[in-house]
Amino acid sequence: MKIVLITGIDKGIGKALAEKFLEQGYFVIGTVFEDTDLSNDNLITYNLDLASGESISNCVEGINKSGKKIDILINNAGVLLDKEETSVVIDKLRKTLEINLIGTIDFTEQILSLINKEGHIINISSAASSLGRPYADSRCPANYPSYRISKTALNMYTKTLAFRLNGEIIISSINPGWVKTDMGGQEAELTSKESAKNIFDFAISKPETGQFWSDGKKYIW
Numbered sequence: 001m002k003i004v005l006i007t008g009i010d011k012g013i014g015k016a017l018a019e020k021f022l023e024q025g026y027f028v029i030g031t032v033f034e035d036t037d038l039s040n041d042n043l044i045t046y047n048l049d050l051a052s053g054e055s056i057s058n059c060v061e062g063i064n065k066s067g068k069k070i071d072i073l074i075n076n077a078g079v080l081l082d083k084e085e086t087s088v089v090i091d092k093l094r095k096t097l098e099i100n101l102i103g104t105i106d107f108t109e110q111i112l113s114l115i116n117k118e119g120h121i122i123n124i125s126s127a128a129s130s131l132g133r134p135y136a137d138s139r140c141p142a143n144y145p146s147y148r149i150s151k152t153a154l155n156m157y158t159k160t161l162a163f164r165l166n167g168e169i170i171i172s173s174i175n176p177g178w179v180k181t182d183m184g185g186q187e188a189e190l191t192s193k194e195s196a197k198n199i200f201d202f203a204i205s206k207p208e209t210g211q212f213w214s215d216g217k218k219y220i221w
């Protein structure tokens with residue numbers, strides 16, 4: 001049975017991903033910040049606060065003790081703390097980087113030895129991270145600078161890790177689209193189920209490592 005590790009499965013895209021992988025016969029290791037109402041014989045959960053180094057180490061230790069090796073890691077958990085701001089608010093920048101970037105990298109580096117060769121690591125990024133597309137348009141207002149900075153930097157981690165691992169494990173950044181979740185809001189285009197299906201299809205494909213993807217196509221960094 002193939003094994004997927006997904007961070008942040010208590011709601012939103014992460015929850016829909018956990019449900020999709022379970023439905024497709026995967027064993028799911030999920031992390032939750034507090035609790036989850038998901039339960040399944042093929043699911044185990046561990047607590048994880050990406051803002052805490054201690055929590056990250058404890059979570060990795062728990063997964064390690066389970067003896068399970070991972071085929072796919074999806075770094076899904078993240079925060080959008082400056083949805084209404086157009087200027088950087090330093091406290092929010094620190095917290096955002098701590099969770100979306102540093103905690104995510106720390107977790108990935110610590111879990112790396114448990115990921116099978118030919119596995120796939122997916123960093124959930126965002127269209128708002130892109131340096132190459134217009135900064136703002138009708139679908140993406142000129143807001144959330146700290147969030148953007150965190151995801152742009154996460155994309156560079158994708159590149160860095162892909163270069164280091166040289167194809168041994170595939171590393172991807174992916175834009176999940178604009179999704180109806182607490183983060184995306186109810187006016188968004190996709191349901192979390194639709195986004196999870198797209199991410200699932202992409203996760204089980206064997207894409208070129210070190211790239212940024214959206215709708216199954218390469219996206220502009």
Ligand SMILES: NC(=O)c1ccc[n+]([C@@H]2O[C@H](COP(=O)([O-])OP(=O)(O)OC[C@H]3O[C@@H](n4cnc5c(N)ncnc54)[C@H](OP(=O)(O)O)[C@@H]3O)[C@@H](O)[C@H]2O)c1
Nearest residue numbers: 008012013033049050076077078126178179181182183184
């Ligand atoms: N929704 C969109 O339109 C959209 C667009 C582009 C990219 N994304 C990205 O997609 C991913 C999922 O977003 P979503 O829309 O599903 O957001 P969401 O509904 O707000 O869910 C975020 C998840 O991250 C977890 N989380 C928050 N802080 C955490 C921490 N300190 N440590 C560990 N887990 C933490 C949350 O746990 P709690 O519930 O316990 O806080 C929750 O499970 C994120 O990386 C986001 O940036 C979303």
